[in-house]
Amino acid sequence: MNFLATFAIALKALRVNKLRSALTMLGIIIGVAAVIIMIAVGSGARAQVEAQIRSLGANLMMVFSASPSFTGARSAAGSTHTISEDDAYAIARELPDVVAGAAPALRGSGQIVAGNSNWSTSFYGVTPEYFDVREWGLAEGRFFEAAEINGAAKVVILGKTVAANLFGDMSPIDQVIRIRTVPLTVIGVLAEKGQSPGGSDLDDVVLMPITTARNRVLGATALAKSRSVGSIQIKIREGADSKLAEERTRELLRQRHRLQPGQDDDFTLRNLTEILQTREESSRVMALLLAAVASVSLLVGGIGIMNIMLVSVTERTREIGLRRAVGARSGDILRQFLIEAVTLALIGGLIGVLLGSGGAQLIGYYAGWPIALSASATTLAVSFAAAIGIFFGYYPARKAAHMSPIEALRHE
C-alpha cells in the first residue's frame, strides 16, 4: 500500500474526531512553540551581546574617577578627577600580560557650531591609544599626530552622527567648528559604531587631543596641573582572564593612589565584558526555563498521543480485523497507525511553529528582547515532533498490527 493512500486514511481518521485530535496535539503545540521561542530568545540575546562587544571594542574595562561611595556623599562617577593620565600609562606599562592598552580620556560637553548649524554633544580629549583600545577606525581623514597631541593643536575628529548633523552630506574635512568659542579644524570622521548596550548613540561624539581639551576647551588650570582625567579605558589582552585583569588593575591603582587596606577605592572600575556576560547569563537562564517547559510539554504531549492512539486502536478493532481479512499485512496496519500518530504530532508541530514564531515576535515587540528566528531551529522542532510521534505512536501501532484478525473481527 502506498504512502499517500495511508496518509489520506490517517487524515480522515483524525478528522473524524476533530476536537479530540486538537486536544491531543495541544501538548506538542505548546512544546514546539516553547522550543521555537527558547531558541529565538536565546540566540537573539547572544547575537545582541556579540554585537555590543563588537561595538564597544572587545574586552573593554573602564576606570572612572571617584569612588562609588566617597565619605558618604556620592558624586557621579567621572565627575571628580582622582585618576590621571599617568595612571593610564602605568597600567599599560606594568600590566602588559593582562592589558593590551590603556587610553585616558577627558570628557566635556557643549554646543558645537559650524557655520549656521549647531549640535549639542559630548567631546573627549584622547590620546592615540584611544582608537586602538576602542578598536575604532576612521571613515575618512586621518588620526591625530604626536605633535598635535603634544602641542594641543586645534584639531578634531567627528563622530558620524555629529558630522551628519553639522555638515549633512558634505565632507567635514578641513572645515572649522567651534566649541565654547574655540575654533577647531576637522581632520577626520570616525567609522560608524551604532548603539551602546545602554541604547545611546556611540557615534554622537567629538574627539580631540587630550591636551587641547584640557588646556584650550575645558580651560581648567587645576586639571592642567594634576594631569587628571575622567576615565581610563582599558583593553584586556586577548585570552587573558578579565577577572584577573580587573583585580590587577585595581591593585595597581590603589597602590598608586596610596590607599590603605580597608580604605574605599577612589575610583570606579567597570568590566563591560562581565556586565554583558551577566546579561547573556540571565537570558540563558530564561532559555533554560523554557527548555524545561518545552521538554515536559513534549513528553506530556507524546504520552497524550500514545493514550489517544491506544483508544483509537481499541475503538477501531473491527476495522483492523476487516482490513486484515481483505488482505492488509500486519506491516500495513503498523504503518497506518504510525503514520496517523506522526501526522498528529507533525500537525501539532507545525501549529506550534506558527504560534512559537508569533509568540517570539510578540516577546520581541513588547519586552524589547532581541529575537532571532532561525530555519534550523524550526526544522529541529518539527523533526523532534515527528520523532515523538514515531516514539509514542509505535507501541499502539504495534498493538494494532499484532491483533489476531479473528478476535479483531469478533470484537464488539
Place this chain on the structure above:
Amino acid sequence: MAKETAPLIRTDNLAKHYRLGETDVPALQGVTLEIARGEFVAVMGPSGSGKSTFMNLLGCLDQPSSGRYWLDAEEVSTLSDDALSTLRNRKLGFVFQHFNLLPRTSALDNVALPLLYRGLPANERHAQAAQRLGQVGLSARMDHHPAQLSGGQQQRVAIARALVGNPSLLLADEPTGALDTRTGIEIMALLQQLNQEGITIVLVTHEHDIAAYADRIIHFRDGRVVSASS
C-alpha cells in the same frame, strides 16, 4: 494433479486446539473433506460445533494445530502471516453477518478497499469497485455512506467488496443474520446468482431455509463433520 481439475478446497485431518489456561480445548478434531470448484456449500451446526473455527481456517485467518489444507492446489497450512494476508487478498472474499463496512466512508471506497492492499492506483481501484457495485445493483448509491444505506444495501456493498478482487472462494458467515426475512431472501438470491456465474461459495448458517439454497450441506458437531448431504 492439474490445477484446474483439483478440488478448490481439500483438507486432510485438519485440527485446531485452543489453550484455555491449563486445559487444551479441541475446537476441531480431524476434518477431511473436499469442495469442488463452483460448488455452493452450507456449513451448519450448533454453537461450539467447530463450524466457526473451520471457517476461520478456510478463510486463512487462522493456522491449524495439525493437519493440512490445500486451497487452489496450494498448501496453505504452512504459510507465513504475510503470505496468508496476500492469499486472502487474492483468493478470498468475506461476507459477514454485520457487514463490517468502514463508517463515514463511501460505498465506492468500501468496495475498493481490498484493491488498496493490492497496490493498485486510485483510478483503477475506483473503476473496478464501480463495476462491482453495478453488479449488485447499487450503481446509484456509490457515494452513500453506510449510515445512509439500508441493511440489505449495506450487505450488497459488502458482497461487492468480497467480489472486487476476483476471488476463487466466497466465504459468507451468517450473511442474512442481521436482515429481515425478505431482504435475506434477496441476498440469498444474489449469492445464488453469483454461484451460477461460477464462484465457489461456502456459507455458514443455522437456518435451514437459508442452507436450502446450497447444493450441499455439511453438518458439524463437537469439532467433527457428522454428515454431508446434498
